[in-house]
Amino acid sequence: MPRAIAAALAAILGVFAGQAHAVECSKVQYQGNRYTLCEVDPAQDDMRLFLRDESGMIYGNFAAIDADLARDGLQLSFAMNGGMYHEDRAPVGHYVEDGVQVMRVVPNAGPGNFGLLPNGVLCFGDGSAHVIETLRFVEESPSCAYASQSGPMLVIDGALHPAFLPDSTSRFIRNGVGTTEAGDRAIFVVSDNSVTFHDFASFFRDHLRLKQALFIDGRVSRLHAPQLGRSDLGRPMGPIVGVVVPAGSLN
Template sequence: MGKRLLIGLLIFVVPIAHAMQHQTIDTDHVTYDVIKVTDLSQLELYLKNPQTHRYYQKFSNIQHELPKCAQLNFAMNAGMYHADFQPVGLYVEQGQQLSKLNQANGVGNFFIQPNGVLAWNHQQATIKSTQDYKQQGFKALYATQSGPMLIYNGEINRRFLVDSNSLKIRNGVGVKNNQLYFVISRQGVSFYQFAQFFKQQLKIDHALYLDGSISSLYSVSTKQHDKAFNLGPIVAEVDRSACK
């Protein structure tokens, strides 16, 4: 494990082979886990078992369904969902749209504007506002819609209150140089604090909120496996190099 001490910032770097790197960053009395995914071909979305049509809900259920040659390295909840685990907004898995883009107005975090979409294929990753994504015509292999946007065109969402006392464990994702940065806080943070981390510490211009309170992480590098919540969409980095 590498360790570097910066002014006001403590970073623990856990190098991982293949497509991801896990960092633990302490700043302003909050610890964040940051997983950088560099190989988009190993990043996938999971919702239902294709044979049983049952929602996976747990990281362990995905792990059990993978072939023995495959390794689950990282997983995280990946967007908001209804009580029946159906995604609230757009959901694309292996090029098939299972839930359409949600452009409605409503109550709750998903509808704080602008909300947005995380999408990728094997060549490119993008995070756009819902309206920008609709106009972009991106050919997504995987996509999940959530909200609100944390950082949009380099600016923190103007709807966030600097002095908010609504503190929750939160997770989100940002994109920079065609690499995705998945982040989860270990302590409760406000929307503004969480967005500020992406902007100041990661220097990211586009970031999307995934969820709060139920935020969960699986990381083989740190042997972390959050089991408390049943989840809807799940993003996972799966190493299948041994299967070839």
């Protein structure tokens, strides 16, 4: 969207800033672990993926996105690292931003967590958001204004990923996303202490009651949640998922 049009829209929306829909973030304890979750309504919230600015430079952090949005009278109300990436911070798997495909779907197994099949794709746009297992995504070829592939899947049709073991000792700060069957809610979660894959996936299935959930990362798990006074720092990120609101609407 051209900046002049975006700025005009922001000015109009600013009139209704007090009525702006807010992403709901909260802290939850479950089975001895602590989590922070943010719930997005894709029909009401302006959810986007961010990778590069208009000059082609990768954003890398939340502050850079906010600085860019500020020129259009906008800001982030929520953001999180939104997909795995290479050393140059380019997406590892399928990536679509504002209808433009940057990286194709990668359907085959491979090294690391990404290649631990089944993995999946977060696909959103047109008022809905869905986590879809990759082979199903390839078969159904849904239209996504935004898409980010990651892996492994945490929950597939209500079942935990078969590789997750209850007695695993591998613990990391992890983040992921789950969606409702209707696609009317996307719930982004980051653990506030190190957790196993089994514990993390169980939180999505058994506490949040979501049948589809996708792992995003376990070494780079960062959250921007102004309403909680939180904006994590660290080494530069690749894809970032966030919700955009008029500047000043969070005050």
